[in-house]
Amino acid sequence: LELAKLDFRLLQSLHQNELRNLSLWWKELGLIQSLNFARDRIVECYFWILGVHYEPHLSHVRRMMTKVIILTSVLDDIYDSYGTLEELELLTGVIHRWDIDSIEELPKYMKVYFVALTNTYKEFEDELAGEGKSYHVEYLKEEVCYSILFCFLVYYIE
Template structure:
């Protein structure tokens, strides 16, 4: 015996969640294209959709939409860091990037190679926007954003 009303509600809920997840992916895709990282970091893997799918496993409830978006951005950057450190940069370039991340300011980019300067500036800009958004939402932990990345 099945209850058709419950089945109909489940289908509606599925459609609503699917629309929400598609809207999140649209937002993230626009952010990703705006970064233009593929133009400057051709060696980096484009794993943004995969990261969003992973975040759906972490924060699946609809009210955590902003958290999914932010975590997807974090882990997309972490994936690119992984590509830089493991596949592309020299040991000296890796050390320079690590020191820049520890300093966390625009002046630290002066010693980085061109492709790293571009990436580093995008990371700083994105994290500042996220911290500002969290602060405007009244989140008391907005100052921890840079600690999550560095």
């Protein structure tokens, strides 16, 4: 029983530290201040990923996937709640090209989002390069582009 309690406390401490670090990242990113319409769902997103990747040694996976889900949630808010059709067309194109130089055509709030998105994915590439797995980020970018296109089509059809 004592060993089980110790294991629980260790896991609890690990999860608290992960969530603390994600909260710091989220605050430093500044999206919630710049995009006041976006939902602040960091804890919800973390627990969602924790339910899938619960093993203690998968801490880096939880951190990365939580960031992806948070950024996707903000993107969903842009498409569902705030962006105009013209703005969404621009954002869809910029994300599809994945070109930081083309953000000048975006409204300010979308620039903030796209910079946060590209910086986060660059962070993933740098981290995974040490493991020889930075190519995984390219697959993730492709999926983001497909999901963007889907969001755009759903918005356009409605």
